[in-house]
Amino acid sequence: MAATTRPTRPRLRERYDRRQDAVVRAAARVFAHRGYDQTTIQELAASIDLAAGGIYHYVGSKEQLLELICDQLMGPLLERARVLLAEAAEPDAQLRALVRLWVEHVTEHRDHMLVFQQERHVIERGARWRRIREDRKRFEQMLEGLIAPLHAAGRLGVADERLALAALLGMVNHTAQWYRPRGRLSPAEIADGYVDLLFGAPRAPVDP
Amino acid sequence: MAATTRPTRPRLRERYDRRQDAVVRAAARVFAHRGYDQTTIQELAASIDLAAGGIYHYVGSKEQLLELICDQLMGPLLERARVLLAEAAEPDAQLRALVRLWVEHVTEHRDHMLVFQQERHVIERGARWRRIREDRKRFEQMLEGLIAPLHAAGRLGVADERLALAALLGMVNHTAQWYRPRGRLSPAEIADGYVDLLFGAPRAPVDP
Amino acid sequence: MAATTRPTRPRLRERYDRRQDAVVRAAARVFAHRGYDQTTIQELAASIDLAAGGIYHYVGSKEQLLELICDQLMGPLLERARVLLAEAAEPDAQLRALVRLWVEHVTEHRDHMLVFQQERHVIERGARWRRIREDRKRFEQMLEGLIAPLHAAGRLGVADERLALAALLGMVNHTAQWYRPRGRLSPAEIADGYVDLLFGAPRAPVDP
Amino acid sequence: MAATTRPTRPRLRERYDRRQDAVVRAAARVFAHRGYDQTTIQELAASIDLAAGGIYHYVGSKEQLLELICDQLMGPLLERARVLLAEAAEPDAQLRALVRLWVEHVTEHRDHMLVFQQERHVIERGARWRRIREDRKRFEQMLEGLIAPLHAAGRLGVADERLALAALLGMVNHTAQWYRPRGRLSPAEIADGYVDLLFGAPRAPVDP
DNA sequence: TATGAATGAGCCTTCATTCAT
DNA sequence: CATGAATGAAGGCTCATTCAT
DSSP, rough: OOOOOOOSSSSHHHHHHHHHHHHHHHHHHHHHOTTTTOOOHHHHHHHHTTOGGGGGTTTTHHHHHHHHHHHHHHHHHHHHHHHHSSSSOHHHHHHHHHHHHHHHHHHHHOOOOOOOHHHHHTSSSGGGGGHHHHHHHHHHHHHHHHHHHHTTTTTTSSSSSHHHHHHHHHHHHHHHOOTTTTSHHHHHHHHHHHHHHHHTTTTTTGGG | OSSSOOSSSSSHHHHHHHHHHHHHHHHHHHHHHHHHHHHHHHHHHTTTTTOGGGGGGGGOOOOHHHHHHHHHHHHHHHHHHHHHHSSSHHHHHHHHHHHHHHHHHHHHHHHHHHHHTTTTHHHTGGGEEEEEHHHHHHHHHHHHHHHHHHTTTSSSSSOOOOHHHHHHHHHHHHHHHHTTTTSSSSSHHHHHHHHHHHHOOOTTTGOO | OSSSSSSSHHHHHHHHHHHHHHHHHHHHHHHHOOOOTTOHHHHHTTTOOOOGGGGGGGOOOOHHHHHHHHHHHHHHHEEEEEEEESOOOHHHHHHHHHHHHHHHHHHHTTTHHHHHHHHHHHSSSSSHHHHHHHHHHHHHHHHHHHHHHHHHOSSSSSSSSHHHHHHHHHHHHHHHHHTTTTSSSSSHHHHHHHHHHHHTTTTTTGGG | OOOOOOSSSSHHHHHHHHHHHHHHHHHHHHHHHHOOOOHHHHHHHTTOOOOOOHTTTTOOOOOHHHHHHHHHHHHHHHHHHHHHHHHHHHHHHHHHHHHHHHHHHHHHHHHHHHHHTTTTHTTTSGGHHHHHHHHHHHHHHHHHHHHHHHHTTSSSSSSHHHHOOOOOHHHHHHHHHHTTTTTSHHHHHHHHHHHHHHHTOHHHHHHO
């Protein structure tokens, strides 16, 4: 999958994979702060204690680095989401669970997420990014699939189904921009807050 | 304010301002699609039927162009928001009005907005961008000022006041990424949807 | 034809073409001496009193420079050869005329020729160089077309027709490597010498 | 002579020499096809089933590899030529024999020859290559020594002695570029063809 | 011996910016 | 005002070479 030659012997390959992973992770961090284009391969390399050329043992190009960051972000998210949806449960419970999962993922991959958002214009164009775009699409469809029945049941806080989805996407994605690890709210609380908003719910008990 | 020599005679100055405005607007469009760093001054110039050098009659540097885009975005928004807040009205009505104003502004300045978001990492750092950062802060404080009493009155759909603000920011800002001019929903409808979500309200009729 | 934007206004275009021509010619000279790969664009630029970047106004890439050198070499040669062959004349006279033309061209374009030969391995491979290869082929076919009847008439100094062609090619092409402008022999004399060898002729008068 | 540590024990040394020879030979092949500069040590190593580092057990540097290729080419040629010239024989017979020897050598070392020609610009400059240049010079002088008396005797097909030498060099060297092992003509036949051309001869017997 | 990771110098190329016309 | 040529500073990437294992 990588454009560079991956060792064959299991011992070496393992080490190689571990390091590649570290390179990508470091890249996510630096790109998130300095911006993809404004980050030099030299800077990036320095941040991993590697000479500039060393990066290219693990990554074929700067652009591929971006690709790998997206993969590290979307791969596990989709995987975990699929597992979750495979379980039998009510749509509202599943949506809540999925949003929790998602917010947790976003907060754990803040850097990846920020890069993903900032480089939107790159990802939206060109055949090379089709896979990434499809991954995102797939995730949105999972959300849609859960929102639809809830909408049909009149459980949503807005009349328009699609607006609900867009709002949810906006809220959760934006989380990467303000969430701080040791903040007042845990990822789960944040997620629940979003879902509550979507359901227009929590005030119900307040009424009487 | 511009780094280039602005004509003194009113007739010329007017024309100059008009053209500068067009340049900035064009830049917003191209930057939104290709990305700031990935857009060449040449490309930008070509899109306005100008040679590369021509840009520099109206703009001092590429970076200043980014600054002007932010100004074109935040200036009028803050201005209109201030006017609105100066009127006497209930917080909930004002919040709804402000969100409408805001969503309208975002949809009318989609390109500006997208650039603003993508270049977050630039704007977040450096003295040069302090003014821009403050503008954004100021706007958020307006929202906060309206949300606080609503929260105190138990009118919000979430327990945490700041989460409400963050959610609102996420929803509205994200709008720039999916809104299409001739879509099903008008900016006002979208704005109302967001506010409804925030209030956890619209299901009110469900009550009895 | 060039990969760079050529001016539209005739005045400028003329200057542009003249300079591009000069760039290519300079490149031929430097490449011939230092070798294509071992020549830096910087060095090349310096030899024309241009900053490194300046080259790229006239040429799209280093590789294209090689292409243009080949064109400058083969284009006029083929053109002049075609004109010559269009005239009515005996094959032996035409061959002699063609070889003269050819040797003159080679000596006038020594640098181009040396580059052409040294970069043989590049030109022999890849779609990009097809046109160049065809040009060379075309010229060889012209020679073949003249040699064939002479061979049939038993006029050649060797039994094998193709060997005659190969020998001729070897002799003439090699000329670029030893010819010096103010040497003992003029290009025409050299050419005649080659043709004499090919005809196995001049000693005829010696016989009696 | 090699810059790398050559084993002392005869058994090992033999194996070492054999392998070094193979490395050089492989290099000749790859360089001939891809070009010296355009061939990576990695590519070269791969073509001998060796990792990049492995090459350096047998060769001190890439440049030395080029030197060794030249040696593998010129060494045996000069040796065999000396032996031949040491025998007593008429100049014309010796020239014919020498050209045969030479053409055979060229066809057997096509790759070496092609590299030698392509890297002309390297070999022509610098103290390091003096020895190689002298080897070539020496060989040319042998040819000259045979051509001179033939010229004096009016046996050549051209008036100019040096032109004859240049033509011969051109023909034979060029052979590497078109000769194919199982072609119509054997190296000896090719050689004889060249000599015939030089003598302007073969048709003589035809006359009567 | 052999391997593959790592280095670091260097090169092609891009591009914001300047300036003579 | 506008143009397009020219500059020159970087930056991504390659690759010969070294070295611990």
